[in-house]
Amino acid sequence: MKIGEDIWKTIQKHLNYNDKEMKIFRANPRNEDVLSKTALILYFRLTFGCSGHARLS
Numbered sequence: 001m002k003i004g005e006d007i008w009k010t011i012q013k014h015l016n017y018n019d020k021e022m023k024i025f026r027a028n029p030r031n032e033d034v035l036s037k038t039a040l041i042l043y044f045r046l047t048f049g050c051s052g053h054a055r056l057s
Contacts, residue, residue: 003035011035 012022025031 003032007035 008022008026015021015025017025
């Protein structure tokens with residue numbers, strides 16, 4: 001599964017990486033593989049929130 005740029009930007013913000021650090025992180029194919037398995041959950045959470053109506057901080 002290919003990860004969209006919006007997910008990459010969210011991950012970059014969450015990890016507090018600058019553009020150079022993110023380029024290194026994205027160059028490792030294992031990172032995309034692992035994230036592709038969780039991207040759907042992350043996308044759903046960002047879009048709809050959790051069932052407990054918790055807000056993202």
